Amino acid sequence: MNDTSPMGVPSTGLAQSAISARGLVKTFGKLRAVDGIDLDVPRGMIFAILGPNGAGKTTLMRMLATLSRPDAGSATVMGHDLVQAPHAVRAAIAMTGQFASLDEDLTGRENLVLLARLWGFRGRAAKARSDDLLAAFGLSEAATKQVRDYSGGMRRRLDIAASLVITPGVLFLDEPTTGLDPNARKDVWGMIRGLAEAGVTILLTTQYLEEADQLAARIAVIDHGRKIAEGTSRELKAATGSGFLHVALADVARLDQAATILERRLEHPVQRSAEGAELSVLAGTAKAANEALAELVAAGIELSDFSMGQPSLEEVFFALTGQPGLGESRKGGDKP
């Protein structure tokens, strides 16, 4: 381990990549949870892994954080080999898991002092470090409360603070805002942006399309253990095609009929909005969209609104996986 470098950067190795993975595989019995994933995350970037529940996001992240050994493939994190030098990887990373990795019986400060001591801060330095972290995360007043009495948002903040006892080279965040209310979620987003500005590479998993869209410079979409697309939010949207037709019906009862017509006419799966009465479908060309609209009108289906435009990330995800995104992501404010 290299103690002189604050970021755990070795003097040799890949200079630019924070994470570089080739063909990572993890199987559980017959299930190939991660089925050959390549990943390149440049330093200082917020990189999102987007996918539904059970896609293999957490398994992939646990492998990269040395918590689970890959069955095949290789990877380096901050230039250290995952399998050959797990200790060096651990010295360069921090992980905030999906479930609060805090000791509920201890106070917020005691949780941080415990970790500070494990990292090598002694006595007064450990306490000072903890108090700085508590202050930075707005938890000073709750410092002497037991974590069991914390709200969900406070736990999340303390959990992220616990990952910054040593400023890591790479910070892994597994579904950082799952289960948080909208305000707490915005707080966490603010923190993540702040950390990235300070130069920390962040790899986060999310099932919220809006979260990936808002935060990440690059997004990898994974499903069934495979990476099915990767790029910036703009690139993903462009790859799906810009000709997305959105229609809103005046009469919800005609939804099924309208969906059938659009699907037959445009030969792409139709996605319904959660609120109902709205349909989105890849149209290809404006001409095809026009003809489809004409057929809806001819069938006597009244439209309250229609538009052509860029797909939302949710629609991208739908086009890539053939599955609708998750319910909560729709409520998250994705553009229809």
Next chain:
Amino acid sequence: MIDSTSLQRLQSVARPKTPSALSNALVFGWRAVLKFKHVPEQLFDLVMTPIMFTLLFTFVFGGALAGSPGEYLQFFLPGILVQTVVFNAVYSGMGLSTDLGKGLFDRFRSLPIWSLSPFAGLMVGDILRHLIAASIILTIGLILGYRPEAGILGVLAAFAMLIAIGFGMGWVFIVLGLLIRTPTTVMTLGFTFLFPLVFASNIMVDPGTMPDWLRAIVEVNPVSLMTTALRGLMAGGATLGQVVLALIAPVALTAILAPTTLWLYLRR
């Protein structure tokens, strides 16, 4: 809320020197001590059963078993100390199972620390629990009229033996805690395994009146060997052979299960 100024301040602190394995283990020991401070009621669970056993056996069965409650207590007290320590080990397995379910150990495992140090900390907590529980039971015994004939040195030697027993048994439940996700299953399984071990021993009665086949089992039961040695240490007259026999099980359990623990923990 977090801003770039406070972040830069956080980042400006130099990374400290990598601590030693011993230092890691002591930090986890400190965690165990904090648990006593924040969850003192755990001691209630630990000492209530042995206190009830002591009172029940001494006053209800004591006269019938040994002629008088006083004589029985003299025989029974060292045994109940062994039973207390053996049963207490179950609780640390439950605690570990709970911790693992919460993702706390994922954080520990992602730190560059000695892999076994969290378990060393659990052991520190266990040993403290054993010492506190055993002291409470001994105090009650002394109030009821128990007299350790070997004096203070005998008691100290007996407590050292209890720590060794607790340490060995602790690994059994650490392994169970690692293998089983539900804490209550750890408890049920633990007591299912421990009840025959504790009752088919010489803790409560002299095996002289048991049928031959059972006596054969009781005489080689590690709990009996531990109890015999502890009686000897507290009453005086323990032989080296008795002490060695009592320590076989704890030493063997540690030798087999400590590496198993590490393997299971790293494999997860």
